[in-house]
Amino acid sequence: MDLIPAPSSAVRRPGEDFPLDATTTLTAPPGLADAERWLRGTLSAATGLPLAPGRPGAGIELVLDDTLAAEAYRITVRPGHALLTAGGPAGALWAAQTLRQLLGPDAYRRSPLRREAWVLPGADIADAPRFGWRGALLDVARHFLPKSDVLRFVDLLAAHKLNVLHLHLTDDQGWRIEIKRYPRLTGRGAWRERSMVGYRAGQRRDDRPHGGYYTQDDLREIVAYAAARGITVVPEVDLPGHTQAAVAAYPELGNTDVVDTAALGVWTDWGVSHHVLNASEETLRFFEGVLEEVLEVFPSEFVHLGGDECPKEQWKDSAAAQARIRELGLANEDELQSHLIRHFDRWLAERGRRLIGWDEILEGGLAIATAPQGAPEAGAPVSGAERPAAWGRSRAAVSSWRGFGGGIAAAKAGHDVVMCPEQHVYFDHRQADGPDEPIPVGFVRTLEDVYRFEPVPEQLDEAAARHVIGTQANLWSEFMDSARDIDYRAFPRLVAFAEVAWSELPARPAERDYPGFERRLRAHLEVLDALGVEYRPVDGPHPWQRRPGVVGRPIEGPPPVR
Numbered sequence: 001m002d003l004i005p006a007p008s009s010a011v012r013r014p015g016e017d018f019p020l021d022a023t024t025t026l027t028a029p030p031g032l033a034d035a036e037r038w039l040r041g042t043l044s045a046a047t048g049l050p051l052a053p054g055r056p057g058a059g060i061e062l063v064l065d066d067t068l069a070a071e072a073y074r075i076t077v078r079p080g081h082a083l084l085t086a087g088g089p090a091g092a093l094w095a096a097q098t099l100r101q102l103l104g105p106d107a108y109r110r111s112p113l114r115r116e117a118w119v120l121p122g123a124d125i126a127d128a129p130r131f132g133w134r135g136a137l138l139d140v141a142r143h144f145l146p147k148s149d150v151l152r153f154v155d156l157l158a159a160h161k162l163n164v165l166h167l168h169l170t171d172d173q174g175w176r177i178e179i180k181r182y183p184r185l186t187g188r189g190a191w192r193e194r195s196m197v198g199y200r201a202g203q204r205r206d207d208r209p210h211g212g213y214y215t216q217d218d219l220r221e222i223v224a225y226a227a228a229r230g231i232t233v234v235p236e237v238d239l240p241g242h243t244q245a246a247v248a249a250y251p252e253l254g255n256t257d258v259v260d261t262a263a264l265g266v267w268t269d270w271g272v273s274h275h276v277l278n279a280s281e282e283t284l285r286f287f288e289g290v291l292e293e294v295l296e297v298f299p300s301e302f303v304h305l306g307g308d309e310c311p312k313e314q315w316k317d318s319a320a321a322q323a324r325i326r327e328l329g330l331a332n333e334d335e336l337q338s339h340l341i342r343h344f345d346r347w348l349a350e351r352g353r354r355l356i357g358w359d360e361i362l363e364g365g366l367a368i369a370t371a372p373q374g375a376p377e378a379g380a381p382v383s384g385a386e387r388p389a390a391w392g393r394s395r396a397a398v399s400s401w402r403g404f405g406g407g408i409a410a411a412k413a414g415h416d417v418v419m420c421p422e423q424h425v426y427f428d429h430r431q432a433d434g435p436d437e438p439i440p441v442g443f444v445r446t447l448e449d450v451y452r453f454e455p456v457p458e459q460l461d462e463a464a465a466r467h468v469i470g471t472q473a474n475l476w477s478e479f480m481d482s483a484r485d486i487d488y489r490a491f492p493r494l495v496a497f498a499e500v501a502w503s504e505l506p507a508r509p510a511e512r513d514y515p516g517f518e519r520r521l522r523a524h525l526e527v528l529d530a531l532g533v534e535y536r537p538v539d540g541p542h543p544w545q546r547r548p549g550v551v552g553r554p555i556e557g558p559p560p561v562r
Contacts, residue, residue, distance in 0.1 A: 002520040003101055004495055005161055005502035007127035016078050016122025020047065025054020028062035028092070034228045035062055035092035042100060048112035057081065060099070062092050071163075072128035075099065077120045091128075093230040094161050098125060105526035108159070131455070133418050133470025134501035135164030135234075136494065138486075139477040141171035141245075142270070143195075144212035149483040151225055156491075156533065158229035160498035165226055166304060166472060168236045169214075172244035172267040172275070176213045177235070179293050182250065182286070186213040189249035192266040198439050198479065200269060202551030210481075219297045234356070235298045239287060240277040240340050241310030247275050253283055255314040255321065270478040272309045279315070279324045279336050284343055291344070301354055302397065307341050308358035338364030345396045356397040356418070359406025366396060366415070399472070401426075404457045411460055411467040419455040420472040423559030425497060427489050428476045430554060436540055438488070438547035439479040443559045447538075451496040451517055452509035473497045479552070484534050488545050491528060491535035492521060 001012050026043075028036035039060070040051045051060065060082045068074075068087030073095035076083045084099060086092035100107045102120050136157055138150070145153075150167075157165060169177045175189035191211025197204040214222070223233045244267045247254040254261035255278050267273050277283050294303065312333035315321040325336050338361075345355045345366075355361075397416040400407025407417040422429070422442070429442030455471035473494060480486050496517065499505070505512050528535050536545070 001102075001121065001123065002523040003098060003125075004517075004520055004524050005499035006505075006517075006520075007098070007125050008504065009124075009126045011124045013077070013122030013124065018077050018079055018082055018120040018122065020049060020118040020120065021116070022049055024049060024051060025059030026051040026061075027054050027056060027059060029064060031064055032062045032086065032089060032092045034089055035086070035096045038093065038228060039096040039099065042096075043103070043107065046107045046109050046112060047103075047118050048115040049118065060084070062086065062095070064088070064092075069128055071132075072126075073098075074127075075102075075123065075125040077102070077123045079122075082120050090163070090230045093158070094127070094129075097159060097161060098127065100159075101527070105523075105530045108527050108530035129161065129163075129502045130504055131468075131470035131501050133164050133472065134162045134498070135166050135418065135420075135470065135472035136162055136490075136497075137166040137168055137236075137420070137472060137474040137476075139168040139171075139475060140176050140214075141168050141174045141238075141477075143477040143481040144174065144176060144190075144210070145477075145483065145486075146212070147214060147218050147222065149486075150222055152483065153486070154222070154226045154229060154231055156494075156531065157231055159527075159531070160495060161502050162494075162498055163231050164234055164470070164472065165231055166234045166236060166474075167222075168238075168304075168476075170237050170245065171242045172273040173270070174211060174213075174266060175245040175249065177219065177237070177294070177297075178213060178215045179290050180216070181289050181293070184249040185246060185290075187249070189245035189266055192245075192268050194268050195481075196268065196270050196478075198547075198550035199441070199553040200271070201553070204550070205268070216293070216297050223298060232300050233298060234300050234302050234304055235294055236304035236306060237287075237290060237294060238306030238308075239344075240279070240337060241272065241308065242306055243277050244273040244275040247277070250286070253277050253286060255318045257320050258314045258318045272311060274311045274313055276310055276314055277340075278318070279321055279340060284340070287344070288347060291347070295351060295353065302356045303348055303353050304356050304399070305341065305344055306357060307337070307361040308401070309360070310337055312337075332364075334364035336364075338366065341366070341396075349395065354395050354397060356399060359398050359400045359402055359410065361396065361398065362406055362409060366410075366413075397469070401474070404459075407468070408457055408459055408464075411464040414467065416467050416469045418470050418472050419468055420474055422474075424453045425450065425471070425473040426476065427473050427493055428479060430552070431489070431493065431536055432540065433554075434540075436546055437552075438485075438541065438545060439550050440552035440554045441479060442553070443555050445493070445559075447493055447496055447521075448514050450493045451500065451514050452512055453497070453500055454507060454509050455500070456507070458507075471497075471501050484545075487534040488536050488541070491533050492525065492538075495521060495524060495528075 062084045070088035071090045073086040073091040084095040175185045190213040248264045251261035315333045341361045398410035430437045430440040
């Protein structure tokens with residue numbers, strides 16, 4: 001019963017256990033077919049038991065109860081019967097994940113270590129998530145991650161009841177999504193000649209070409225695989241900054257009156273390139289074409305368009321950009337960026353989608369959010385709902401990454417917010433001080449720091465707080481070039497984050513039972529072992545997880561107070 005994330009309530013019923021054997025059945029109504037399929041495939045592989053369909057009232061049984069919220073569930077285990085009651089398909093999937101936890105770490109293996117002595121403990125469990133958006137960003141632009149590793153990451157998110165995969169698909173260092181009408185985006189933009197090793201102060205390059213991209217069918221497969229596990233994939237196509245790979249592929253997208261964009265390649269440095277999009281109507285049409293294909297692949301309500309870290313120097317020096325500012329009646333370059341964001345905000349809204357961007361999209365002005373009749377309430381789950389065909393004025397949402405300030409301002413203005421401040425939940429940041437941490441960057445964010453992270457700032461009143469629809473941990477991949485590196489930086493911190501996102505913990509971080517979480521985590525590490533996760537040991541990295549001599553960019557001192 002050492003469940004992670006902690007359920008709303010869990011009561012052990014000693015003496016009422018349910019032993020499983022070859023006669024144990026698994027039954028579900030058609031509306032819960034995904035959960036039934038996943039649970040039978042997963043548990044049959046781990047236990048060797050067939051779990052054939054059976055009759056209601058016996059074996060493992062999934063049922064619907066529309067009085068529960070969509071992601072809520074109850075589990076009742078008694079001799080001969082485990083009843084999983086869910087408010088909807090998502091709740092059934094989370095109930096199935098909890099049932100697997102009740103069977104212990106060996107239930108996470110892909111082949112049986114034993115075929116008997118499988119026992120579900122007698123229990124009554126009731127559970128529902130705190131937030132509708134419980135996300136993790138995976139940056140596949142800086143270092144490409146093969147499709148098989150993305151699918152594995154989806155399974156790890158689902159095992160911890162996280163329900164959003166934010167897939168960062170484009171950046172200065174690479175373009176990773178096939179766009180059929182613009183083949184050079186992947187033909188040229190999907191690879192770079194070399195990569196930095198560590199931070200630039202170390203002056204190291206690997207002199208090895210790096211690249212890769214996902215076909216649209218690859219991405220449809222990822223989306224379908226994730227959906228069958230209760231996860232929504234939110235794509236990110238960055239603009240107007242972080243676009244050197246796109247400009248290298250199609251030089252006319254750049255500020256050609258300032259720089260010879262035809263000579264540009266995909267960027268081989270980390271950081272923020274000064275080569276950004278121009279603001280012409282032709283560039284808007286180009287990215288409308290990109291997004292038309294993105295929408296065909298990704299059914300998610302939200303589409304992330306970045307909007308962050310856009311240097312304005314080229315616009316300031318560009319006669320064409322300055323003429324565009326005058327033509328549109330704008331005050332400055334910040335308002336030019338806002339013009340681009342607002343254009344795609346409207347464009348997406350007309351197609352029943354919502355723009356989400358980093359908190360810089362507030363600069364230069366962002367329309368006050370309005371919710372037309374029939375739109376979902378703030379905080380509603382982000383998957384599975386029918387959306388109106390058009391939503392009129394802006395309903396853009398904000399990913400608050402530069403601390404809490406942008407999120408606070410956005411929530412007070414009526415915009416939905418996903419809290420992901422770099423000072424707390426950027427998991428590329430180092431996990432400890434000292435020389436053994438591989439390529440140490442950013443702030444020290446320990447496991448306990450993550451567990452004490454509170455996504456809803458105390459500065460928000462009740463109405464504004466409802467606009468905090470969730471929280472997200474971000475994994476930027478400049479210093480992670482493989483799934484092993486991602487495992488090390490993500491886990492076990494992502495386990496603590498999952499509990500913060502799901503469970504109703506005390507709002508005051510100091511009141512949270514971290515020793516109790518540590519105790520449950522010790523048991524959960526056996527689950528990670530069974531899943532093959534190469535997490536950071538509590539007492540420091542294994543020798544092969546270190547990167548001696550590779551320079552990072554640590555930030556000294558504690559992160560700033562919110």
